[in-house]
Amino acid sequence: MNFASLSIVSFSARGSATMEKIAKALPEFISEGGEFSAETFECFGEKHRTLGEFTERAFSKKTNGRSLVVFVGAVGIAVRAIAPFVKKKTEDPAVVCVDEKASFAIPILSGHIGGANDAARAIAVITGALPVITTATDINGAWAVDSWAVENGFGIENARNIKLISAKILAKLPVRAIIDDEESTEAESLRKTRGLELSSRADGIDALFSTAQRKAVLFDAGEERRFVLGIGCRKGTDAGELLEFVHETLGIHKIKESRIEKIATIDIKKNEPAILSLAELLNVPLIFFTAEELGAAHGNFSDSEFVRKTVGVGNVCERSVALSGAFLAAKKKSMRGMTIAIGIIG
Missing domain, CATH: 3.30.420.180 (CobE/GbiG C-terminal domain)
Known part of the structure; x- marks a missing residue:
């Protein structure tokens, strides 16, 4: 888990105390060195900043790594705040919501690619909150292609097809894939993946893992390939x-x-x-x-x-x-x- 920036906002005095606790300890969990910045905002009292200002700033950050946005307050507030800024699965920052008493840490956007699930788990360790993970592959202990891609430094092409591969994995249907270098460490990792079949056949596949281009290319297996x-x-x-x-x-x-x-x-x-x-x-x-x-x-x-x-x-x-x-x-x-x-x- 590696983030380049953290933006965190609270809405009450109690929430602010939780926010400061998270902001102080979280960088040790989410930053693996290199450039890192953390900003805290309060949407109440003398230091009042508007929620729109905070969210727009958090979503527009240009960094060399992933960004994490944390709301300390109600999920509904967070959902309404981020809605105008959500763009696409492969670009959106990780968003986690924590209630002001730190009872629950809930990833609400970009759980796998952005790293929100892992961030929620880290916040849970810091605060004693219960991480509320809702992604189907996680709660079923199943392999997630987008998580694997991020962990191995692969970009994702055709991210819209992540759901097709996850659905096959969860239904215990074979996911057929090829990799351009069968002797690579990535190939060894994929061979150990339950539900994934590495094949030499380039047609009728669900995924291509290109070690040369560091890309995971995801397909609809029913479509004709060229x-x-x-x-x-x-x-x-x-x-x-x-x-x-x-x-x-x-x-x-x-x-x-x-x-x-x-x-x-x-x-x-x-x-x-x-x-x-x-x-x-x-x-x-x-x-x-x-x-x-x-x-x-x-x-x-x-x-x-x-x-x-x-x-x-x-x-x-x-x-x-x-x-x-x-x-x-x-x-x-x-x-x-x-x-x-x-x-x-x-």
Whole structure:
């Protein structure tokens, strides 16, 4: 649990005492070093600040980490105050409400991604309050994909589908996922997750975990997926050999040729006969990137010093996928001077 800022407000003298207790002790629980700021407000007495002023300020804070907003008072007050400022699941701050006697600590917004559930538990330790956790995965002791993503430093794409995955987990239906690096610590963690099935099949999945791009991409498994092929090859590669390599790779992942939307590679291969032939056979467009553009791609890629010396960038296929707007689903596969990576269009 790590927050960069804390904003806390109270509405009575008794609530103010609870607020000060929380504000003094909470940073030890919620800040893991680095930039941290804490502000307290009182919406009564001589130090009176308006509730709207407090809430707007708290929700508009720009920090390098997550923000926590705590209301010491009635839940209804907190709900009415935050309603105009709530935007989206992946951006809203964590909001916790604590009654003035500190009997209960209730997360009311961004329990998983924002960290409100953990913050409520920390406040409970400080004050002796009872944490009132209402998220279904938590009360059933089930895995939550959004919590896992935050804990492992993954951003979330298609957050609207969190509910679909949670519903499957709670109904004890299998959640099928793939990860681009099966040897990673994240893959090991996912293998131990009850209800989650890691697969090599890239189609019909509920989630993709890309260690290269640090993204958890969540899908509606019933929707048809589209794919991008990142291709690299040595000069003069035989067209039939490249096609056979692509067919073999697509077969491993149970991807039909008709699902391929485009092929991406480096611009020095724009006249490479094997790649041109592959695009023609698959009837898909080719997109090209310069070595400089590929080198600027964000992610953790399987770079090679030999490739870097040859074409000016350490990896072509994975970086091409990332720049094409897709999420890396299968990292570099190599054979006889040919490389391929597969991306899913989110």
